Structures are given as structure tokens and as C-alpha cells.
Amino acid sequence: MTINKISKEEHDQIAKKLHQKAVMRKTLNAIFTVVVYILIAIVFIMPLFYVIGNSVRDSRAIWQNAYPISLRTFIPFEGLTLQNYAKTLGLDPLGTSMGWDISRNLLISLLSAIVVVCLSLIFNTSAAYFFGRLWFPGKKYLLVFVVATMMIPSQVVMVPLYLVVDSLGIINSFWALVVPWYASPFIVFLLTQFMSDLPYEYDEAAIIDGANKWQILWRIVIPNTIPGLVTVSLMEFQFIWNEFYWPLIAISTKNLYPVQVAVASQFTESEPNWGVVFAAMALASGPIIILFLFLQRYFYESVAMSGLKG
């Protein structure tokens, strides 16, 4: 037998070689992973740090440190100031007089997002309850009527939507930001799937106890779909907070701009104050990023759910 012929020394040597090879491969793999890791972090995070770093120093300091590159380009070591935030939030009379104050726009974005989330919770949930759990002749076709609207690309219908909202007489008002979005076919569709998964025995037991449809919705269906409701609420909030094209065309008064449109109009001014623009950008994206960092699971859930429909 050949196996027996290998002496102990030879055996150790072979084992050592194999071991070294494995260690080598593992190290290379780890180095590769770390390099890619750092690369991804730089490419995706650095721009955001750049914004935060520049929002706490004045415009002169930003451009002085832009070139040549040093650590100062990224990290504000001296001249730290919250002036830019004071100007954008209307706490500094200079900022207000220059039209840099976006506190009102932030409030409008926040308010319209909250109103839409609340309306959506009422109307989408009840519609999903209808589609998921109630009987109606021809309900299948009604669901097709709802699902078909999801095929319509949103940017394409903005011009037509403008015509309709204009004829309702609410263009260029707060209501134009809210009314078209009080219900969403996509969210009705998602919640319908959630609700039709609940076992019907719950309903039957409740009906025997004499509960009507409202009571079943409130006491049984809603408590069992809380994670779904949180997910779709975040989706709506993010949608309204970040929406740009619709408010851009629907709102023509600067006082009524939501924050995204206000930031864009600051940037496209002929002589923007860069420190102020950086602070405004941090305020326009900060809330939603913080929300994401705390509630990551629900954000991923919303993506996974929309991926399912494909």
C-alpha cells in the first residue's frame, strides 16, 4: 500500500503545504473583500459626508480647501459654524432677506407627507379590505381596473394630471400636493395580498359574536397587518417627501414649494451661496436618511414586496 509508505515527516510536510495554501487563499480573499468594502463605502458614502462637512463652514472655507486635496477638503477642522443652518431655517435675518429661508418649505413637505400617509392609511386600507376579504359581484375585474393603473409610467402622465387638477381648481395650492395621492393602486394591491393571507376563521368567529364589517376591520384585520401598514406608510412618506416633478409643475408660488423644489431653485440661482445650499441639502435629505437608518427592515420589505409583483 502506497499510503503506508509516506513517512511521518513527509506527511507533515504535505499537510503544512496544503495548510499554507489554504491560509494564503483565505487571506487573499479577505483582502479582496476589504478592498471592495472600502471602495463601496467611499463611492456611496463620501458624497454625503462631503455635504455634511461643507454645510458647517462658510462658502469661502469650502472653496479654499477644494484644491489641493488634503484632509481639510473633507473634514472641517477650523471655522466650524452653524450659520448656514441658521440662515436656511430662518433664524438669521440675513438668510430671510436673501430668500434662503426654507423652514416654511420643510414644513410644507412634512405636513403634506403626513397628511398623505394618514389619508392613505384610511382609504388604501379600507380598499384593500374590500379586495382582500369581502364579496362583490365582478370584484376580480375591479382589481384588474386597479392593477392596470400600475402599468402607467408616472412621469408620462404628469402633464395630463396637471390638466385634470387644474380643472378641479386646486392647482398651485397645498391641496394639489395631497389630493391626487390620497390613494395608491400599488399600495392597495400590496395590502390586498397581506389581508387575503389572514385565515378566515377569525372573521367567522367575529361574525358569530355579532361583529359587523367595520368591527372586523378594526379589531381583526388591522391588528394583524401592522407590519404591512408600517411598510406602506414609509413608502408613502418617502414618495411625497422626495417627489419633485409633480410639485415643480403644480406649484408656482415660492411660498408653497415643498423642500425639494425649494432646494433646486436655490441651486439654479445665478449666484448661489454654497454653504447655504449644502445646509439646505442636508435638511432636505436628512430626515428620510435617519428614518431609513432606524427602520431599515421596513424599507427593504417594501422593495422586496414590489419585486414580488414582477
Added chain:
Amino acid sequence: MAAISKLEIPRAPWWKRKKFKDAFTAILFALPALVNFLVFRYFPIIWSARASFWEYSLLGGFRKYLGFGNYVRLFGDRLFWQSMGVTAKFFLMYVPIVVALAMLLALFSNQRKPGMGVIRAIIFIPVVTSFVVVSIIWGMLLNKDVGLVNSIIRSFGLPRISFLMDKNNALPTIAMISIWKNVGYSVIVLAAGLKSIPGEMYEAAIVDGANNWQRFWKITIPMISRQLMFVTVWATLGAFQVFIPVYSLTQGGPSRATNVIVYYIYSKAFQFGEMGYASAMSMVLLFVLLIVSVLQMRLFKRDY
């Protein structure tokens, strides 16, 4: 028993029966949402389809019936075709890279190694950030004279690059910004697909002597074809509707190099007030998008 009850209880007319009374209360739950969809999703398309046959302006309303006039004009409009060409170019730059990059990042972040959750969160942050803010950030980073990217290029002794003001660079730059913003969404979709592939399949393939490459093409790709289709169709719809980076960074320029179709429609509708003509273009775009997404779905279905 059944016969007796039939004899003794006269059947109520259908609208008084409990089943239909229930149906009536049931539809009340859905009514507000259905009204929304009718008024704000279907009606705009009908209205716009009508406006596309008229000379329609914001102030004057339906002014003059043109028949197919707007559509005839559209076919002769050199700028419309130029704009469609720009959009097609953008589509070709954007979609393959988004899908391929998302696949790579999904494979990378799907490894069982520490810190992958953080990586996924980092890639996803641009997705939740507004596109306006993303565009402005990159507009500043890529600025020719003071932008950080050019400072880095300059530190290596290379000449500064004009990213957004050069007609050859502008569209690829817009595509790059859009990829940076959107790729995280596709990564999450594909990673969810990868996670759902049972590990036994790979084990069986290893036993059969399949190498990494074969395992990728014969197992991974077919198993997540549904997610790949979703990501591709979604990226295509996004590519044909790109607007925000163009609006905030280049306004369609330089020399119309970034004059994508949605921006062209926007400028016709809201800068020139030609609503009827813009509606006709919207209708054509809607039609093109329906065809493209149906074709793509067919293409992916053929594999199965």
C-alpha cells in the same frame, strides 16, 4: 327541509337579499380609492388623449380641433426624434450597467461575512435620498473648476475634465449619477432572490464537478430570472423617464446632448405652453413604453 323552506319563505327581490345588501356595504369600503384612480389615473390619460387632437393651451383650453395634426407635426419634428435618440442612448448606457452592477453588488453582499448588512445599507442610502439632492451633490463634485473629482484628477497631474458642460460627456455623466442613485434598489431585489436559492442545489452541482462559472450560469441566473426581469423592466421604465438630473444640472444642454424625452415634453408643455402637442408626445411615449416592457417580459419568459 329545503323544499319546505322554499315553499314557506317567498324570495325577496335581489336588491333586498342579504348577500347583495352586504355587497353594497362592501363596495363603500373601496369607493374613495376607486374614485381616486378614476379621476387621477384614468381620466388624465383620456383627457390627454383628447388634448392630443387639439390645439390646447394652458390659458386658452381646447382652442382648435386639429385631428391628427399634432401627430403629423411630431413625425416631422426633428427635435422630437433627436430627443428620442438621446433617450435611447441613455437607455443603452444605463440599463445594462445597472443590472450588471446590481448583480455584482448583490453577489458580494450576499456572502456570509461580517459587515455585509452595513454594506447593503450604504448602497441603499442613495435610494432613499431625493434625486434633486443627489443631482446637486454630483453637480458640485463634478464641477470643472472646484469639484472634488476634478481636484483628485488634478492631484494625479491629469487635465481637468468638463463632465457636464461637454456635449460628449454630459449624457454619460447623467447616466452615471442615475446609476449611483438607483442601483441599491436593484441590489436589494436581486439579493432577496439569491437568498431564496436553496444551498443544496449548489452542493449537488459541486458534487457533479461544476465550477464557479458553470454554477453561476446554470443555477444562479435561472433561479433569479424573475427578479432579473423585474430589475430590467424597472430600470428600463426609469431610463425612459429620467428627468430630475437633466432639469437640475444641464437643462437639456449642452447643444441638446441631454435633451431626454421627458425633459422635452416638460419644456414644450410648461415653457412654451403647447399642451396639446405635449399630450401627443406623452401618448407616443406611453405607447412606446408599453411595447418595450411587454417585449422585455416576453424575452424573459421564453427561457422557461
